[in-house]
Amino acid sequence: MKKRKSIIQCSLLTTCVTLFLAGVCFIQSSFRAVAEDEKKKFAQVESLKKIVKPESEWRKTLTPEQYRVVRRQGTERAFTGTYWNNKAKGMYHCVACDLPLFSSDTKYKSGTGWPSYWQPVKKEHVGEKIDRGFFSTRTEVVCNRCDGHLGHVFNDGPRPTGLRYCINSASLKFRKKTETNKTPKKAKPAQK
Numbered sequence: 358m359k360k361r362k363s364i365i366q367c368s369l370l371t372t373c374v375t376l377f378l379a380g381v382c383f384i385q386s387s388f389r390a391v392a393e394d395e396k397k398k399f400a401q402v403e404s405l406k407k408i409v410k411p412e413s414e415w416r417k418t419l420t421p422e423q424y425r426v427v428r429r430q431g432t433e434r435a436f437t438g439t440y441w442n443n444k445a446k447g448m449y450h451c452v453a454c455d456l457p458l459f460s461s462d463t464k465y466k467s468g469t470g471w472p473s474y475w476q477p478v479k480k481e482h483v484g485e486k487i488d489r490g491f492f493s494t495r496t497e498v499v500c501n502r503c504d505g506h507l508g509h510v511f512n513d514g515p516r517p518t519g520l521r522y523c524i525n526s527a528s529l530k531f532r533k534k535t536e537t538n539k540t541p542k543k544a545k546p547a548q549k
């Protein structure tokens with residue numbers, strides 16, 4: 358009888374220890390998952406860390422036309438840029454710092470002679486500034502990492518956003534879609 362009692366006690370203890378260890382493992386793995394999430398978030402923020410360089414450095418890495426548009430808020434002549442009529446699938450990056458800015462999925466034919474998109478690939482990648490010219494006030498759009506000038510955004514775009522991002526080809530570098538670098542099939546409107 359005494360032996361039986363001690364066997365029961367022993368197996369109860371073993372069960373308790375096993376449950377305790379399983380609990381510890383579960384908590385540890387949960388903490389690890391949270392830490393991974395934090396790491397990912399940090400990496401995302403890190404990728405948008407501002408790039409600040411002296412103008413002499415930008416002059417070295419950009420062509421004279423790119424420099425005039427990107428660093429001096431210039432505008433290329435309509436129907437002269439590389440991408441206004443580009444229909445290939447892929448991603449348009451900032452020519453100065455390589456941040457992805459616009460997907461070909463949101464490019465459309467605006468008839469203006471400049472590459473036009475109805476939405477940036479990520480809202481936080483494209484910044485906006487008020488551009489007060491001599492005759493009008495427009496909204497300038499810039500790369501949010503290097504502050505390079507891209508073009509302007511207007512309210513006469515197509516659905517679903519109704520926006521027209523009118524961008525200089527000189528501010529962009531196109532990367533064609535490949536099997537290993539697939540962009541999402543359908544672009545969804547960004548959440549406001």
Ligand SMILES: [Zn+2]
Nearest residue numbers: 451454500503
């Ligand atoms: Zn940039």
